[in-house]
Amino acid sequence: MCLAPKAQKIFIDLAFDSIDAPGRRSRAHTGGRCRDWQWAIPRSQNPFFFPLLLLLSLFSYCDSLSRKWCLIAKNSTLLQSRGASSKAWLAFHSSLSTSAMGVVALESFEPALTPSLDHRDSHHSDQEIPSIDLLPFFEPDSSPGIAAGRERIIQEIARACEEWGFFQVVNHGLDCDLITQSLRASKDFFDLSMEEKMKVRPPPGTCPVPMGFCHNSGIDGLVERKEHLFFFAEDGSPTKSPDSFSKYNVWPGKPQNFCSIVRERLIVEGQKTAIFLLSLISRSLGLPDNFLYEHYKEKMNALIMLFYPVSDIPEDIGLHKHQDGNILSVVAQNETEGLQVLKDDKWITVKPRTGSLVVNVGDIVQVWSNDRYKSVQHRVINNDQNVRYSFAFSCVPGVSTLVAPLPQFTSEIQQAPRYREFQYGEYMMYRFENKKIVSKNSEEITIKYYSTAEE
């Protein structure tokens, strides 16, 4: 059933070649997106137009039937496996990835040559995300005014999480030299030949989730102009979990210092910083410092390192707009602009500040806090002058973790839960399914899927 997008593309080519619709955006400006075919229909003069339309409808119908069937099958299996072990989930996920369900693995997809434009959201604002200096947390408890200074920071964090879902921190405790060295190691890796980079992947069919090097990600039929490396935190780290997928990690042999910097230091130190930031967020919600940390005992923390090449196409998409499906993300970036946050329907560029970290709360904090804190959409635009490197440390619960609004934000304050309980592995699986470049017509599952509100 993967024929449908291809058939649509042929159809679009044909329609666009045979029409002259006033006001039509050129294909160079749409990347040949299917959305534009509606404009083409009434004006086509091509004799193959209607037979093709008929064929296309047939493909699309079969495609949507098969996808609906997939969803029903997934739901029923997942319901049966609720509370089941992560092994069962893993087996289920592996079978999903390899089954003939009309899903093409990312690995087998070659990127299209069309530009990856996303012109739906091109309103901008000059606002800046809140910037917070955490220095008082690194000064002795006995320093004058220290308690008041810390309390002020906690309030700033609460406001930032409620209004923005994002903030930038300085004096966060993560060694700035380590950040610079890690970004340098990342550059040295992405500078390698494609052949060398392709070695940094689990052998096909051996790993249930996409890991290691990736150069052809995308979503909704659009390619992302970026490359990335994805690792789960190693066993033996402070947040070891039986669920951990770190056994599937493949580490680059080149550059030579990559492992000593990233594997041995960044992942370990990055987790400590993320857990510290989580303790501040916990406190900002009026909870004990270690509450949220304890709440996700089984951890699948991960590190993604990203490279966004220069693109002279305006607003070329390096990373499509998305909300993070995790607990918390902590991002470091080089001096090249590109990360943008959506606020009040406008994109706000996160200004890179040397040594700072960008923090954003993910979907799980939104659910735990019953919508008090927001998991906010963000994206990355390729820069037209400079390459961009970043890495994001992600706090992720284990797949068997049950997620639901906390009583502190529901029963204890007489508020109805806005989400029903779900198993994190289920949500993670849906997200992996979403994030496939050829799953254009599939139903996109976000956190709203678990909402208790009537649609």
Ligand SMILES: O=C(O)CCC(=O)C(=O)O
């Ligand atoms: O590259 C970046 O700055 C952001 C990465 C990001 O948003 C993500 O990994 O979810």
